[in-house]
Amino acid sequence: xxxxxxxxxxxxxxxxxxxxxxxxxxxxxxxxxxxxxxxxxxxxxxxxxxxxxxxxxxxxxxxxxxxxxxxxxxxxxxxxxxxxxxxxxxxxxxxxxxxxxxxx
Amino acid sequence: xxxxxxxxxxxxxxxxxxxxxxxxxxxxxxxxxxxxxxxxxxxxxxxxxxxxxxxxxxxxxxxxxxxxxxxxxxxxxxxxxxxxxxxxxxxxxxxxxxxxxxxx
Numbered sequence: 001x002x003x004x005x006x007x008x009x010x011x012x013x014x015x016x017x018x019x020x021x022x023x024x025x026x027x028x029x030x031x032x033x034x035x036x037x038x039x040x041x042x043x044x045x046x047x048x049x050x051x052x053x054x055x056x057x058x059x060x061x062x063x064x065x066x067x068x069x070x071x072x073x074x075x076x077x078x079x080x081x082x083x084x085x086x087x088x089x090x091x092x093x094x095x096x097x098x099x100x101x102x103x104x
Numbered sequence: 105x106x107x108x109x110x111x112x113x114x115x116x117x118x119x120x121x122x123x124x125x126x127x128x129x130x131x132x133x134x135x136x137x138x139x140x141x142x143x144x145x146x147x148x149x150x151x152x153x154x155x156x157x158x159x160x161x162x163x164x165x166x167x168x169x170x171x172x173x174x175x176x177x178x179x180x181x182x183x184x185x186x187x188x189x190x191x192x193x194x195x196x197x198x199x200x201x202x203x204x205x206x207x208x
Contacts, residue, residue, distance in 0.1 A: 016171035067120035070174060073207055077181075080204045084188065084197050093188050093197075100184045103177055 007058065013071055014064040018057055025050060026057045074104045114165040117175055121168060122161055129154060130161045178208045 007030055015023055025043060028034045029050070036054075040047040065071050081097050088094060111134055119127055129147060132138045133154070140158075144151040169175050185201050192198060 013174075014172065016173075017168070064121070068118065069120075070117075077204050077207055080200050080207075084200050087194055087197050087200075088192065090191055093191050096184050096188050096191075100181050103181055103184075 007061075009071055010058075010061040010065055014061050014068075017064060018060065022053060022057050025053055029054055078104055111162065111165075113175055114162075114169055118165050118168040118172075122164065126157060126161050129157055133158055182208055 011026065011030065015026070018026065025039055028039050028042075029036065036047045036050045039050045043050070078101065081100060085094055085097050088097075115130065115134065119130070122130065129143055132143050132146075133140065140151045140154045143154045147154070182205065185204060189198055189201050192201075
């Protein structure tokens with residue numbers, strides 16, 4: 001789970017199922033790239049505590065995808081949209097495809 | 105939450121987050137249309153216990169959608185696909201749109 005894109009994607013989909021506290025710390029580390037020590041000091045918990053929380057969140061997010069498979073499904077939808085884009089010469093259609101891709 | 109379609113849709117998306125026990129009973133009542141008393145006897149719990157479990161699951165499923173909004177998002181994707189279908193005369197594109205709609 002060292003892949004930042006995969007992490008970001010899991011968080012995009014399932015972050016809403018984490019607690020507010022988890023989200024705050026997770027975002028600080030994964031998105032704002034703050035160090036564990038910085039976060040620890042800011043939230044008055046141990047560095048190890050931050051580390052464990054992040055690990056737990058990663059596992060939880062991965063389990064949500066395992067249970068629901070929505071990221072995998074959307075990857076397939078995305079491929080199908082590419083097929084349409086290849087077949088179509090209509091600019092309006094290409095534009096709508098872009099809109100859908102932005103939603104996924 | 106008496107709408108069977110909405111219930112089915114919520115379950116399709118988020119049922120994977122319920123426990124196996126919850127799923128078994130929820131499906132028996134909501135999909136197989138068994139009576140609460142039948143399920144209660146089969147699982148050796150009270151009729152009230154089944155009733156409460158179903159209610160709790162309904163609430164939980166609704167909360168997942170509230171937190172993640174993926175059903176709402178997919179409804180928007182579906183509308184956009186309809187727009188493409190209206191614009192396109194290519195049978196191959198229409199076919200791919202159907203495939204995508206089946207995934208949603």
